[in-house]
Amino acid sequence: MSELGPAIWATVPLFVIGLYGLVARRNLVRIMISLEIVGAATVTIMGAAAVALWKSMGEVLGLLALIAIGIEGALLIATATLMTRTLGTFDVIVFKKKDEGGEEK
Amino acid sequence: MIEVFILLMGAATLFAAATLWDEDLVRAAAALVAVFLLSGLALLSIGAWFIGAMQVLLGAGAVAILAIYAAVTASQRREVLKAPEAGKIAAVTLAILGFSIGFLTISTPGMITFYSSTAKSIAKVLFSDLGLMAALSVLLLVALIASAYVIRYVSIQEVKEHE
Numbered sequence: 262m263s264e265l266g267p268a269i270w271a272t273v274p275l276f277v278i279g280l281y282g283l284v285a286r287r288n289l290v291r292i293m294i295s296l297e298i299v300g301a302a303t304v305t306i307m308g309a310a311a312v313a314l315w316k317s318m319g320e321v322l323g324l325l326a327l328i329a330i331g332i333e334g335a336l337l338i339a340t341a342t343l344m345t346r347t348l349g350t351f352d353v354i355v356f357k358k359k360d361e362g363g364e365e366k
Numbered sequence: 367m368i369e370v371f372i373l374l375m376g377a378a379t380l381f382a383a384a385t386l387w388d389e390d391l392v393r394a395a396a397a398l399v400a401v402f403l404l405s406g407l408a409l410l411s412i413g414a415w416f417i418g419a420m421q422v423l424l425g426a427g428a429v430a431i432l433a434i435y436a437a438v439t440a441s442q443r444r445e446v447l448k449a450p451e452a453g454k455i456a457a458v459t460l461a462i463l464g465f466s467i468g469f470l471t472i473s474t475p476g477m478i479t480f481y482s483s484t485a486k487s488i489a490k491v492l493f494s495d496l497g498l499m500a501a502l503s504v505l506l507l508v509a510l511i512a513s514a515y516v517i518r519y520v521s522i523q524e525v526k527e528h529e
Contacts, residue, residue: 274464
């Protein structure tokens with residue numbers, strides 16, 4: 262077991278819940294929230310790594326990851342707002358079917 | 367210190383589960399604020415105050431508020447979820463698993479340190495060791511803004527054609 266053991270084990274459930282939401286939900290806002298949860302877990306692990314190894318590299322990489330997930334969150338929210346204004350729904354399956362010109366089941 | 371970290375992360379796991387299994391989208395987005403706050407506080411509790419503060423400022427203060435905005439302006443706030451009870455049970459199980467394995471592995475030697483972030487060392491890593499990566503991240507930001515502009519342009523064209 263590495264020095265990061267407790268921190269990683271305490272963060273893994275958060276990561277798993279985020280991954281589950283990413284693959285199991287159809288609502289674009291929920292998918293975005295799941296992505297942010299995965300990001301929060303990743304940043305937390307990097308911060309814990311910085312503490313365990315006494316190096317600032319983990320914190321800096323965590324900061325860059327935080328900025329990246331902030332940008333992708335903003336883009337997804339913009340897309341979701343556009344979706345709900347044009348289609349009236351956040352459902353990605355409906356969005357895909359409308360895009361393909363098919364009928365919604 | 368690490369005990370506080372594990373407790374806060376367990377609570378963050380419960381709120382993360384609430385974002386997935388709460389039918390109300392606004393409450394789910396509000397739970398995301400709690401997830402960022404608790405994980406930021408967990409980092410503060412082990413001494414990584416810089417990234418912890420950034421997590422609270424950027425995550426809870428910006429990204430999660432955007433999610434709340436999208437949820438509030440949505441036409442359908444409530445969502446019909448399949449088997450919500452099973453989801454809640456799975457969430458509680460995961461949180462307990464995180465608590466228990468975290469506390470069981472706590473006796474690992476060398477984990478408890480008195481680390482504290484220093485702005486000097488962070489600036490050294492960011493601007494000298496990782497200078498190229500910082501420059502690339504700015505490039506990525508420019509590319510993302512450009513792609514958002516293109517998406518907006520295409521969408522406006524499609525909406526006009528639809529009307």
